Amino acid sequence: MERLWPVELPPRTKYLRTIWAEMARTHSHLLWLGLLADAFGFESMFLQFWRIRERVLDLIEMTCGHRVIPSVNVVGGVRRDISTEQKKVLVDALPVIRKESENLIKVVTNDYTVKSRTVGVGVVTKEQAIALGCVGPVLRASGVREDARLTKYHAYGDLNFEPIVQPAGDCYSRALVRARELLQSIDLQLEALDKLPEGEIAVKTKGNPPANEAVMRTEAPRGELFYYAKGNGTRNLERMKIRTPTYANLPSLLVMLPGCQLADVPVIVLSIDPCICCMER
Amino acid sequence: MLPTILKNLFTGYATRLYPVQVREPFDKARGHVVFHDDKCIMCGACALRCPSVAITVEKKQNKLTFYPLRCIVCEVCVHVCPSDAIELIYKWRPSYYEKPEEVHKSTRVDLLRESVEEVKKEETEKSG
Numbered sequence: 386m387e388r389l390w391p392v393e394l395p396p397r398t399k400y401l402r403t404i405w406a407e408m409a410r411t412h413s414h415l416l417w418l419g420l421l422a423d424a425f426g427f428e429s430m431f432l433q434f435w436r437i438r439e440r441v442l443d444l445i446e447m448t449c450g451h452r453v454i455p456s457v458n459v460v461g462g463v464r465r466d467i468s469t470e471q472k473k474v475l476v477d478a479l480p481v482i483r484k485e486s487e488n489l490i491k492v493v494t495n496d497y498t499v500k501s502r503t504v505g506v507g508v509v510t511k512e513q514a515i516a517l518g519c520v521g522p523v524l525r526a527s528g529v530r531e532d533a534r535l536t537k538y539h540a541y542g543d544l545n546f547e548p549i550v551q552p553a554g555d556c557y558s559r560a561l562v563r564a565r566e567l568l569q570s571i572d573l574q575l576e577a578l579d580k581l582p583e584g585e586i587a588v589k590t591k592g593n594p595p596a597n598e599a600v601m602r603t604e605a606p607r608g609e610l611f612y613y614a615k616g617n618g619t620r621n622l623e624r625m626k627i628r629t630p631t632y633a634n635l636p637s638l639l640v641m642l643p644g645c646q647l648a649d650v651p652v653i654v655l656s657i658d659p660c661i662c663c664m665e666r
Numbered sequence: 667m668l669p670t671i672l673k674n675l676f677t678g679y680a681t682r683l684y685p686v687q688v689r690e691p692f693d694k695a696r697g698h699v700v701f702h703d704d705k706c707i708m709c710g711a712c713a714l715r716c717p718s719v720a721i722t723v724e725k726k727q728n729k730l731t732f733y734p735l736r737c738i739v740c741e742v743c744v745h746v747c748p749s750d751a752i753e754l755i756y757k758w759r760p761s762y763y764e765k766p767e768e769v770h771k772s773t774r775v776d777l778l779r780e781s782v783e784e785v786k787k788e789e790t791e792k793s794g
Binding site for chain 2: 433436446447450451456464465488489492
């Protein structure tokens, strides 16, 4: 929305928003890995992942006010700041979380039952993925190096970031992509906390939104999120369109589902990370 | 998996024994919203800005109705109120048995209106 005026964000705001976005990605991928285990009936791994997720949710609550929905963005900046004590707590807690999730991810990648249920199931080839318009981890697991974070919005230009790509297009590679993205996002958070610059956290915007259009692509945990806003000079916006990533990933089910066994259906539908309430927008 | 299993068998619980042990909410956590009657000036800004229509203000009758179950604790009313009459409490609110509705009457506006009436009476007495 800041591109409507357009208004330049202060650097601290960009870093803070990046940190919160990566925290959201961490807890979302931990949730997904737990649900993947639940889809086979592997309930102990499910609850082990969610136990780690509780710690991440505590960190989000400490900095934003509530567990899942941060509600911290305003037009022109952010509403809350990360103080030095909170930063110390974050810097101490994140490596512990990383070590514990690394131990569990070894189970996902090496266990015989997990592999026999996911390898070769729900294959999407590279050409099919591009033709159907998949986004996010589904696209990256089919061998396409495409990530909205490569456009270097917010603070991603300064951070050491490289998207994770896997060549095979089955459920196992999607699980690998998400698991490695989880570890990468914890590393990105630690790096951003290290490089956090001082300064103000919000910029005042004057007046009503001008008659201008703005488009923004960000990388949500499930894929690429697309925002389009159009103002017309009065207090209300003329058009606002949000295209959520689950909506773009749905057509890939057309290719994945035919010919599979009935017991593979929950694993395949879960592997695109569906969020039905966002999809129905 | 085996090291994790062995570690979990022999270390303590991962969960807290609620309600015996309660974790204190964090500082500035979003709990619920409380209205202060002695500071409200009935401007209606909170009702205008509330995204979930949880506040209705009737200025003539000096009445503010707040529906706690519609509130999403977004804190917009807290930031927008010009007289700091809305406060965010960081403890989570308890659950209800029936749908609640809070009705508030601003004591500050009452006092103002009384003093305005007294001034009007004095002026009519003086001129009449």
